[in-house]
Every structure is written in structure tokens, then in C-alpha cells.
Amino acid sequence: MSDKDLELLVELAKEKLRKGVSKEDAxxxxxxxxxxxxxxxxTEPYRQLEELAS
Known part of the structure; x- marks a missing residue:
């Protein structure tokens, strides 16, 4: 992944944060x-996250 690709991903993430994300979209x-x-x-590999989320 190039630096430009990484920059584009960061900008996309920032834009989503500005707009907000619905529960359904998340x-x-x-x-x-x-x-x-x-x-x-x-799913099985992530079951421990359930404990952290509650």
C-alpha cells in the first residue's frame, strides 16, 4: 500500500467520523x-470483544 493509498483511507475514515455512522451501518x-x-x-475469534463492549 502506497503512502497515497494510506492518505486516502485516512481521509475516508475522517469523513465518515464527521458524518457519523448509524448503528446499522456499523x-x-x-x-x-x-x-x-x-x-x-x-463471531468466534472476536467473542472477547463482547465482554469489553458491555
Whole structure:
């Protein structure tokens, strides 16, 4: 990944933070990343996050 690619990703993240993210959009991102399933439950490798989130 080039420095320019990294800069673009950082700007994209900053823009999303400025706009805000809905709960549904956040869960959708976690599902796409494999962190949560479609029911909003953490997948096996990330079950420990549930304890931190509560």
C-alpha cells in the first residue's frame, strides 16, 4: 500500500467520523469484516470483544 493509498483511507475514515455512522451501518461493516454475524453477534475469534463492549 502506497503512502497515497494510506492518505486516502485516512481521509475516508475522517469523513465518515464527521458524518457519523448509524448503528446499522456499523454492524454491516463488522459483518463484512467477519467480526459479527448478521444477527449482530460476535463471531468466534472476536467473542472477547463482547465482554469489553458491555
Amino acid at each position: 454492524i454491516e461493516s463488522f459483518v463484512k469484516a467477519g467480526i459479527m454475524d448478521t444477527q449482530g453477534e460476535y
